[in-house]
Every structure is written in C-alpha cells, then in structure tokens.
Amino acid sequence: MLNLRILRCRSALIRECMAEFLGTFILLLFGCSAAAQVKTSNEKNGQFLSVNMAFSVGVMSATYLTKGISGAHLNPAVTLSFCILGKVKWGRLLPYSLFQVLGAYMASLMVYLVYYDAIMEYSGGNLTVYGQNETASIFATYPKEFVTVGRTFLDQVVGTGVLLLCILGLDEKRNTPAPPDLIPAIVAVMVLGISMSLSANCGGAINPARDLGPRLFTLTAGWGTEVFTCYNYWFWVPIVAPLLGGILGSFIYLIFIHWQLPDVEPPENLLTFSSICDQIKHVDNITEKGDEMKTAQF
Numbered sequence: 001m002l003n004l005r006i007l008r009c010r011s012a013l014i015r016e017c018m019a020e021f022l023g024t025f026i027l028l029l030f031g032c033s034a035a036a037q038v039k040t041s042n043e044k045n046g047q048f049l050s051v052n053m054a055f056s057v058g059v060m061s062a063t064y065l066t067k068g069i070s071g072a073h074l075n076p077a078v079t080l081s082f083c084i085l086g087k088v089k090w091g092r093l094l095p096y097s098l099f100q101v102l103g104a105y106m107a108s109l110m111v112y113l114v115y116y117d118a119i120m121e122y123s124g125g126n127l128t129v130y131g132q133n134e135t136a137s138i139f140a141t142y143p144k145e146f147v148t149v150g151r152t153f154l155d156q157v158v159g160t161g162v163l164l165l166c167i168l169g170l171d172e173k174r175n176t177p178a179p180p181d182l183i184p185a186i187v188a189v190m191v192l193g194i195s196m197s198l199s200a201n202c203g204g205a206i207n208p209a210r211d212l213g214p215r216l217f218t219l220t221a222g223w224g225t226e227v228f229t230c231y232n233y234w235f236w237v238p239i240v241a242p243l244l245g246g247i248l249g250s251f252i253y254l255i256f257i258h259w260q261l262p263d264v265e266p267p268e269n270l271l272t273f274s275s276i277c278d279q280i281k282h283v284d285n286i287t288e289k290g291d292e293m294k295t296a297q298f
Contacts, residue, residue, distance in 0.1 A: 017099040019069035023062035024103030024209055027074055030058030032111040035138045040118035056192035063184035075207040077160050077246035104213025108139045127222045129230045136223050139214035141203025141238055143231055152202040153241045159198040159206040160245030166190050168253045174261040205238035212239055
C-alpha cells in the first residue's frame with residue numbers, strides 16, 4: 001500500500017502557509033457563498049443575518065481545521081499583531097499574508113463557478129459595482145454612498161481592534177482562559193457579534209485578505225477596474241484600517257489587561273533556585289553551629 005505520509009512537507013513554513021491558504025479558502029467559501037445566495041435570490045434564500053452567520057461558521061470550521069498547524073490566523077491583521085506581540089516570527093508575516101489572500105481569491109473563484117448561472121441571471125450578464133443589480137458586493141466589501149471615507153476607516157479600525165482585543169485574552173492563564181477545544185467556537189461567536197453590529201457602513205471586512213482576495217478576483221473575472229476605482233478609490237480602506245485596528249486593539253489589551261493582571265505565584269511546594277540556595281545556606285549554618293558547640297565542649 002502506498003504510504004501517503006511521503007506527501008508531508010518537510011518545511012514547517014510551507015506546511016503553515018498551506019494551512020493558512022486552506023483555512024482562508026474555507027472561511028471565504030462559506031461567507032461568499034451565503035452572500036451569493038442571498039443576493040441572487042433577492043433575499044428569498046436568506047437574509048443579511050445569513051451572511052453574518054455563514055462567515056462565523058466559516059471562521060469556526062477553518063480554525064478547527066488549521067489551528068494545529070499554523071494557529072489559524074486567516075487574517076493578515078491577526079498575523080501582524082501577533083508578530084508585534086512576539087507570538088509569531090516576523091518572517092512569517094509576508095508568506096502568511098500572501099497565502100491568505102490567495103486562499104480568498106481561490107474561494108471567490110469557486111463561489112463564482114458554483115453560482116455562475118444565478119449571478120448571470122440576476123445581473124443580466126452585466127457585471128457591475130453600481131446599480132440595483134450589482135453583484136460585486138457578493139465578493140468584496142463596499143461602503144454605503146452616504147458614509148464618508150473617514151467614517152468607514154474608523155469603522156474598520158474599531159471592528160478589527162475589538163476582534164484582537166477579545167481573542168488575545170482567550171488563552172491568558174492569569175485571567176479566565178477558555179477551554180482550548182472551545183476557542184474556535186468562541187472566536188466564531190465574537191466574529192458574529194462584530195459582523196452583526198459593525199458591518200452596516202461598509203460590509204465589515206475586518207480582514208485585508210477577506211477583501212483584497214475577492215476584489216482581485218472580480219478584477220480578473222469581468223467586473224473590471226471599477227472594483228478598485230469606485231467610490232473614489234475606496235479599496236485601500238479595508239486593507240489599511242484593519243491592520244491599524246489590530247495593532248491598536250493589541251496595545252489596548254496589553255495596557256489595560258495583560259500588564260495589570262497579577263503575577264502567578266508559584267506553589268508552596270515548588271522548589272526554585274533561590275529556595276534551594278536558601279536551604280543549602282540553612283544547612284551550612286546548622287553545621288557551623290554544631291561544630292562550634294563541639295569545640296566548646298572539647
């Protein structure tokens with residue numbers, strides 16, 4: 001029988017990048033498929049909440065699938081924040097981010113192939129960003145016309161900051177750590193809460209790969225350069241703002257929580273180097289006193 005174990009990659013970095021690719025693919029496959037179903041059916045096969053829940057299930061599924069290999073970042077903002085905090089080596093930042101974007105791109109392609117007929121029927125074969133029958137929002141995020149660029153930037157900073165602020169405490173032993181097996185489900189609920197409360201202005205990307213990958217796909221699949229030029233070149237907001245938001249949320253966690261938690265006290269029966277030294281000194285003192293008493297008696 002063929003030993004499939006030979007297909008295992010020897011390079012840890014390649015294994016981790018493969019995991020980030022597949023995890024982000026799963027995340028976007030769930031989310032964008034739900035968006036396509038809701039959009040092309042005029043909300044007969046789901047509603048806004050359906051998309052939020054699908055993305056959350058995608059987060060949970062992808063995290064359970066890949067956490068043991070790469071940590072299941074699925075998001076360049078998470079990877080950047082972990083690099084700054086020293087949880088991940090800086091050499092992982094660019095490869096992880098590239099494979100996350102690639103995973104999102106390929107997931108968008110899969111959604112397009114699955115829902116091609118529905119998309120063409122709904123749009124009349126005219127793939128656009130604007131208008132009543134636009135379909136670009138199935139894949140990437142776009143702002144409401146009445147919301148300013150500054151407001152959408154703040155929206156993404158706050159959303160991603162809340163995400164990092166909440167997930168950083170999940171494995172903090174000095175606080176109330178979550179059971180390791182439940183962390184993916186808890187993160188999914190956090191994402192659901194953020195998407196239900198902070199996605200009305202501009203879609204709630206909170207993830208540069210989640211937006212850039214699908215936007216690149218729509219660029220190459222027929223929507224054209226309008227996906228980047230629309231709304232006065234707004235595309236940079238869901239790329240830059242989440243990165244800044246993740247850093248801000250991480251520092252808020254450090255300042256308000258991590259550095260304020262009490263230090264873990266060692267158990268009373270735990271021997272440390274200093275306690276061993278103290279015991280040796282105590283024995284030496286007893287020995288010296290015993291010698292002095294013997295000399296006095298003599």
